[in-house]
Amino acid sequence: MIASPLAKKWVMGLTGLFLVSFLLVHLSGNFSLFKHDQGAAFNAYSHFMTSNPLIKVMEYGLVLGFLLHILQSLYLTIQNYSARPVRYAVPNSGESSSWNSRNMGLTGSFILVFLLVHFNSFVVKYRITKESENIYQIVVDAFQSGWGGWYWLFYVLSMVILGLHLNHGFQSAFQTFGINHKRYTPIIKGFGWIYSVAVPLGFATMPVYFRFFY
């Protein structure tokens, strides 16, 4: 692993931003769930995502991005617990004391659990055990009646935690990259805030819609 704490933070920031761009693509594709076409658009989108060779290559990048992000965070956490005060490679401007900033490891671990559940519910059923070719129906069934009718709530809670993680992640990445411009910094920070609220909220509308309004 990379030895310098600052380099580690760069890896966290860059892989984080890469994952952030994936989330935006995933969210926009998932919006086709709302089309009143019995899942035709969503199934076509999922089929494209699983069969297109270019997407396959990008998936390897995605897996690598997740692994690097997780491994670096583990390494950083272990270092933070060790005696040397190497926690902040770039001095933090006060936000470091917030609950959210101190618990990135906790929220990140929860997101990892969410991802494992998410994979087991959708990716495994669709691609590995091939329970059904109708991924739209798999999603609808999960949100409507999964876990005795509580699966939707796990998603909504996970999205709150994802929002917290993204919110501090953005601030932290901007700090690591040394973004410091009188005019652009507030705009970039504003973007981070809007993203960390809007994207999880967008995802959360899906379980709520299928559970209560479908």
Ligand code: HEM
């Ligand atoms: C309501 C919210 C969501 C729905 C309905 C949803 C739906 C799906 C479905 C149906 C798949 C399988 C598609 C396929 O195998 O091609 C999938 C894959 C995936 N999802 Fe989600 N997802 C949601 C939220 C999220 C979130 C919040 C994350 C990340 C934090 C995420 C990460 C992933 C990843 C990494 C994959 C695998 C992508 C790939 O292999 O190409 N999803 N999602």
